[in-house]
Amino acid sequence: MVKELDEKNDALPDHVGWRLWQASRAWQAEFAAAMRAAGHVWFSEARAGLLGHIPRNGTRQSALIERAATSKQAVQQLLDGLEAEGVLERLPDPRDGRGKLVRYTRKGLDALRDGDRIKLQIERGYIDRIGEQRFAALMDALRSLDAGQADASGEAPGSK
Amino acid sequence: MVKELDEKNDALPDHVGWRLWQASRAWQAEFAAAMRAAGHVWFSEARAGLLGHIPRNGTRQSALIERAATSKQAVQQLLDGLEAEGVLERLPDPRDGRGKLVRYTRKGLDALRDGDRIKLQIERGYIDRIGEQRFAALMDALRSLDAGQADASGEAPGSK
DNA sequence: TCCATATGGTCAAGATACTTGACGATATTC
DNA sequence: GAATATCGTCAAGTATCTTGACCATATGGA
Known part of the structure; x- marks a missing residue:
């Protein structure tokens, strides 16, 4: 692999968005690899994104749709998949004949437990890499950022 | 919209991975919305991810594949799309009969220019939200994180 | 020089994630 | 009750990414 001279590293991006991405x-x-290695072969990033919005004690499907920033159909399809994998189950909402409740199965709760363990491992690795202080500053900045936008931002698509 | 009592905000995630995501x-x-509003309707996140790996003076397609962490086929398909949109063009590599060079068209360079402007706008917004110091700490932590892993990490898939 | 092997790129087919549009069923509001 | 809104589903299409197979050109060594 020859290093061409006229292709020297002409500035790859170095702005917040790129770094965050x-x-x-x-x-x-890293997380997905560890989850699959732990036997949760059904795991994918899209599914993880959705599960992140489902608290341990479950939620109503409609509430989930509000939280996740996608269309209700996208949420539904992910739920279909997770239900088929046996990670979640959907029950009719006793308080609303139209609604459904989403909750974890045993398998789903096991995955959450493994996920928590893996998160801590990764976090330890990060602290080793950049130091406790930098890591704390990172979390602080990210939390402030989140708090600072909660209101504005965009509409979820597909909500016609 | 009734607030159900037994659904009170039972801990949504608050770990690095979630915050970063x-x-x-x-x-x-925010960036994609601004780009489209600026007339670059061909813009998408996947395409942006690829363009981020293409320096302003262009690159060889094979070098691009090394940088982007996906398969060569995925890169190719994105390039096909960007070429069809007139954002990029591919030329035969004069130094390697197999190779191709990828470079921006006028349209592509215009988009880069608008992109730079938008990035600065967003960055200003962030600084307004969380303050100069927190923002600097964020960038510092993200850069350290990146530097600290450059080596390890995973293989690009599909490179059989 | 010629052959084996590696590299750069393409074609094709399938999986996943997401979007829009249309539509039933139940709630809510007046 | 009737009009309207909400909750969920079905169906079809698009974008992205994956794997596998395949040529064409380079490269390295006998």
């Missing part, structure tokens, strides 16, 4: 991708790849 | 998604949504 790269960091997020790296984290997800 | 949310922050990354928010940034990308």
Whole structure:
């Protein structure tokens, strides 16, 4: 592999968005690999994104749709898949004949447990890499960022 | 919309991975919306991810494949699309009969220019939200994280 | 020089994730 | 009750990415 001279590393991006994207991708790849290695072969990033919005005690499907920033149909399809995998189950909502409740199965709760363990492992790795202080500053900044936008931002698509 | 009592906010995730993912998604949504509003309707996140690996003076397709963490076929398909949109063009590599060079068209360079402007706008918004210091700490942590892993990490798939 | 092997790129087919549009069933509001 | 809104589903299409197979050109060594 010859290093061409006229292709010297002419500035790859170094702005917040790029850095966030790269960091997020790296984290997800590491996490997904560990989850699959732990036997949760059904795991995918899209599914993880949805599960992140489902608290341990379950939720109503409609509430889930509000939280996730996608269309209700996308949420539904992910739920279909997770239900077929036996990670979740859907029950009729006793308080609303139209609604459904989503909750974890035993298998789903096991996955959450493994996920928590893996998260801690990855976090330890990060602290080793950049130090406790930088890591704390990172979390602080990310939390502030989140808090600062909660209101504005965009509409979920497909909600016609 | 009635607030059910037994559904009170039972801990949504608050770990690095989740925060990074949310922050990354928010940034990308904001950026993509602004790009499309600026007339670059061909813009998508996947395409942006690829363009981020193409320096302004172009690159060889094979070098691009090394940088992007996906299969050569995925890269090719994205390039096909971007070429069809007139954002990029591919030329035969004069130094390697097999190779191709990828470079921006006028349209592509215009988009890069608008992109730079939008990035700065978003960055200013972030600084307004969380303050200069937190923002600097965020960038510092993200850069350290990136530097600290450059070596390890995973193989690109599909490279059989 | 010629052959084996590696590399750069393409074609094709399938899986996943997501989007839009249309539609029933139940709630809510007046 | 009737009009309207909400909840969920079905169906079809698009974008992205994956794997596998395949040529064409380079490269390295006998």
